Amino acid sequence: MEKNNKKIMTGNQAIARGFYEAGGLVASSYPGSPTVEILESVQSYPEVDAHFSTNEKVALETAIGASFAGVRAMVSMKHVGVNIAADPLMTFTQTPVRGGFMIVSGDDPGMNSSQNEQDNRNMAKFANMAVLAPADSQEAKDYTEIALEISETYAMPVMLQITSRVCHGRCLVEVGERKEAIKEEFPRDVPSYAMIPPNTLDKQYAMKDRLERLAEGPEVEVLNRIEKEENAKTLIITTGLPYFQLKELGELDVPVAVLKLGMAYPLPKTWLQQQVENYEKILVVEEMTPFIENELKLMGIPCKGKEYFPFTGELSQEVLSNGLRKAGLLKENAEKEVEASAEDTSVTPRPPLFCAGCPHRPVFDILKKSKVMVNNDIGCYSMGLFPPFEASHSLISMGATIGISSGMLKANRKAGRDIPLVSVIGDGTFFHSGMPGMVNLLNHLHPEDNLTILILDNGTTAMTGGQKNASTGKRLPEKEKHVEITQLVEAMGIEDVQTLDQFQYKKTSETVKKAIATPGLSVLVMTRPCALHFKIKEPVYHVDPEVCIGCRTCIKTNCPPLRMKGYEGQEKMKSSIDPAMCVGCSICAQVCPVDAIKRREGGEQNETN
Amino acid sequence: MKPINVMIAGIGGQGLVMTTELICQAAFLEGYEIKSNDVIGLAQRGGRVWGSVRIGEKVLSPDIPLGEGDILIGVEPLEALRWKDNMKADAKVVLNRHQVYPTNVQQEKEPYPDELIQQMLEAFDSLELDALLEARKCGNEKAANTLMIGCVSRFLPVSEENWMEAIRRTYPEKVHEVNEKAWRKGKELAEE
Numbered sequence: 001m002e003k004n005n006k007k008i009m010t011g012n013q014a015i016a017r018g019f020y021e022a023g024g025l026v027a028s029s030y031p032g033s034p035t036v037e038i039l040e041s042v043q044s045y046p047e048v049d050a051h052f053s054t055n056e057k058v059a060l061e062t063a064i065g066a067s068f069a070g071v072r073a074m075v076s077m078k079h080v081g082v083n084i085a086a087d088p089l090m091t092f093t094q095t096p097v098r099g100g101f102m103i104v105s106g107d108d109p110g111m112n113s114s115q116n117e118q119d120n121r122n123m124a125k126f127a128n129m130a131v132l133a134p135a136d137s138q139e140a141k142d143y144t145e146i147a148l149e150i151s152e153t154y155a156m157p158v159m160l161q162i163t164s165r166v167c168h169g170r171c172l173v174e175v176g177e178r179k180e181a182i183k184e185e186f187p188r189d190v191p192s193y194a195m196i197p198p199n200t201l202d203k204q205y206a207m208k209d210r211l212e213r214l215a216e217g218p219e220v221e222v223l224n225r226i227e228k229e230e231n232a233k234t235l236i237i238t239t240g241l242p243y244f245q246l247k248e249l250g251e252l253d254v255p256v257a258v259l260k261l262g263m264a265y266p267l268p269k270t271w272l273q274q275q276v277e278n279y280e281k282i283l284v285v286e287e288m289t290p291f292i293e294n295e296l297k298l299m300g301i302p303c304k305g306k307e308y309f310p311f312t313g314e315l316s317q318e319v320l321s322n323g324l325r326k327a328g329l330l331k332e333n334a335e336k337e338v339e340a341s342a343e344d345t346s347v348t349p350r351p352p353l354f355c356a357g358c359p360h361r362p363v364f365d366i367l368k369k370s371k372v373m374v375n376n377d378i379g380c381y382s383m384g385l386f387p388p389f390e391a392s393h394s395l396i397s398m399g400a401t402i403g404i405s406s407g408m409l410k411a412n413r414k415a416g417r418d419i420p421l422v423s424v425i426g427d428g429t430f431f432h433s434g435m436p437g438m439v440n441l442l443n444h445l446h447p448e449d450n451l452t453i454l455i456l457d458n459g460t461t462a463m464t465g466g467q468k469n470a471s472t473g474k475r476l477p478e479k480e481k482h483v484e485i486t487q488l489v490e491a492m493g494i495e496d497v498q499t500l501d502q503f504q505y506k507k508t509s510e511t512v513k514k515a516i517a518t519p520g521l522s523v524l525v526m527t528r529p530c531a532l533h534f535k536i537k538e539p540v541y542h543v544d545p546e547v548c549i550g551c552r553t554c555i556k557t558n559c560p561p562l563r564m565k566g567y568e569g570q571e572k573m574k575s576s577i578d579p580a581m582c583v584g585c586s587i588c589a590q591v592c593p594v595d596a597i598k599r600r601e602g603g604e605q606n607e608t609n
Numbered sequence: 610m611k612p613i614n615v616m617i618a619g620i621g622g623q624g625l626v627m628t629t630e631l632i633c634q635a636a637f638l639e640g641y642e643i644k645s646n647d648v649i650g651l652a653q654r655g656g657r658v659w660g661s662v663r664i665g666e667k668v669l670s671p672d673i674p675l676g677e678g679d680i681l682i683g684v685e686p687l688e689a690l691r692w693k694d695n696m697k698a699d700a701k702v703v704l705n706r707h708q709v710y711p712t713n714v715q716q717e718k719e720p721y722p723d724e725l726i727q728q729m730l731e732a733f734d735s736l737e738l739d740a741l742l743e744a745r746k747c748g749n750e751k752a753a754n755t756l757m758i759g760c761v762s763r764f765l766p767v768s769e770e771n772w773m774e775a776i777r778r779t780y781p782e783k784v785h786e787v788n789e790k791a792w793r794k795g796k797e798l799a800e801e
Contacts, residue, residue: 008633113651169671170633170645248670318675342675342695348719350711352656388716563710
């Protein structure tokens with residue numbers, strides 16, 4: 001793929017390449033959009049140990065251990081993962097880092113695939129660490145190498161903050177050779193690496209000192225640059241992808257100089273003060289919070305930013321040009337805003353839906369029909385919130401459902417209400433952070449509290465692309481070590497634990513409804529694996545229009561191959577199944593009240609899906 | 610040279626990310642600079658996915674400036690319709706006829722916008738085809754996107770040789786032949 005040492009890479013692939021070339025030896029992660037592909041790409045370099053961990057905290061701890069041991073380590077996660085990992089991070093950051101340590105935070109301005117939009121530059125500042133913010137794949141690779149260097153030079157963890165578009169965007173990247181970078185083994189240096197008082201007192205000063213040194217260090221001119229413009233009285237300070245969006249707009253109606261910051265924290269005060277000297281007006285163009293704007297103001301550099309540009313969402317070229325118009329730098333159509341996106345938003349939306357053969361489908365069909373209150377967790381089953389199911393009532397964060405249901409039960413009990421609750425959680429999320437919520441139920445629940453926990457054990461971390469988790473092993477052709485969820489839950493002191501194959505619709509429906517109607521705690525483990533990663537190879541189904549009564553019970557399961565259509569000789573619309581999409585899971589046939597849906601005779605299998 | 614802007618629209622599971630990769634590889638082999646982007650939503654399947662590839666001597670943003678799209682590859686018709694306003698008046702459109710209903714249409718809350726799609730086809734220099742069927746004839750319907758690239762290949766500054774090389778670099782070996790065949794078939798269909 002090489003041509004003049006250049007390759008096409010996504011931002012994610014480029015980070016992996018940078019880590020490889022910088023001699024990285026241990027990479028860890030918990031999968032989350034937009035950074036899933038980083039670790040998967042590192043796995044293509046056999047020199048590096050690259051594994052997904054059970055959650056971001058364990059992933060970060062793994063990288064800490066590797067760094068302690070004197071090798072370069074990287075841990076990648078989506079922005080909210082840093083919350084899970086924050087506990088070890090906030091303490092580890094106090095230690096003098098040995099092997100270069102980089103944490104990648106995949107931020108998601110505009111929330112294409114996330115439950116919130118948190119700007120993790122703030123987290124990095126909180127943790128007294130530097131932040132580098134690449135604008136394209138080339139920078140993603142370069143900054144990875146620089147981040148690891150900085151980490152070792154200043155004995156500090158470094159954050160690479162990358163946004164979804166830079167993660168998934170491609171450009172040409174110059175590649176080079178790998179250089180090994182192993183340090184001597186971990187010494188016994190308790191004051192430096194055991195963070196217990198009074199060892200921690202000096203560390204507060206050390207953290208302050210290293211940031212101040214970096215702000216004056218030679219890296220400042222490597223990572224930050226100014227593009228001067230003749231007669232410019234305005235300076236735009238920008239970082240990340242908005243830099244390229246700004247350049248794409250071409251010449252503005254007023255001459256402007258552009259200062260691009262590759263290092264979003266710490267800001268190089270001395271250097272910046274020199275750069276801004278000759279400008280009358282300083283404008284900050286950054287996505288999400290006014291992070292740089294506030295830092296500049298703290299330094300006494302007057303500037304404007306969020307007065308013109310939104311504090312949330314992506315700074316697309318359109319959004320950017322609207323802000324520049326408000327700021328008086330673009331004059332054309334000064335009075336009117338352009339559309340914020342080229343997309344025609346009047347076209348009906350297309351939310352994601354459960355795949356054909358998805359084991360979550362019967363579960364949410366049953367929950368919808370049960371009209372019960374459901375606290376949801378994070379995974380593909382989040383889609384149970386969407387029409388036509390609309391079965392779930394809440395969704396907050398990874399592993400939260402059991403704790404939330406527990407609190408709700410307490411509140412209802414004290415308030416004199418008797419409301420049965422259901423918590424839904426997947427295997428990956430259960431291992432990630434659902435287990436403490438389950439253990440916490442011990443001695444918290446009263447006998448009259450009615451909680452049904454559905455563990456949807458589909459054997460994979462499905463939503464992020466089917467990564468392995470602790471439940472995967474038993475489903476592989478050559479069985480690997482795995483955790484039996486049923487045994488685990490029983491060991492937590494829970495008596496009513498049942499396993500169910502949710503493709504036995506009637507039995508599952510009866511069991512779920514019984515559990516909901518019975519006070520006490522029931523745990524139902526649903527065992528059908530993910531249809532995308534463990535393919536169903538069954539004969540496809542078809543609708544007999546003579547028998548179909550057009551009741552739409554099957555349609556309401558939202559299976560992709562199903563649709564209503566007109567048949568010749570039939571007055572009413574009847575259901576139909578696209579054989580190219582059907583995988584033969586049989587759920588539609590099982591919910592049909594008149595047995596109008598049948599297996600195709602001859603047992604033709606659909607292998608394309 | 611101003612960049613050539615290609616827009617691809619479809620749904621999760623239709624292989625769009627590989628398709629943008631293929632176009633990038635081909636343009637790269639031809640010696641151009643590229644930037645691309647794929648916007649993928651929550652889940653693996655079923656939701657909308659769209660991508661852009663920009664090909665030129667110098668490319669800054671991976672995103673197509675408003676209304677500057679040159680080529681629209683619609684792997685699903687309704688998804689292509691979303692982006693019609695981002696296309697130049699003389700844009701080329703290739704559209705796979707195969708409809709996949711979004712939930713609102715499946716649940717009969719809204720009709721499938723057949724008329725609007727027809728209007729879009731008439732407004733541009735368009736080619737509509739059943740790409741799945743044509744690709745199946747070549748040996749595998751998964752090569753449908755490559756076939757559609759073949760359809761618009763004469764508007765892209767890449768030689769046939771480099772397209773073939775790009776296919777070999779992008780896809781696993783067992784599907785090289787079917788993709789090569791599908792690309793040529795697409796080119797042929799567009800010439801007819």
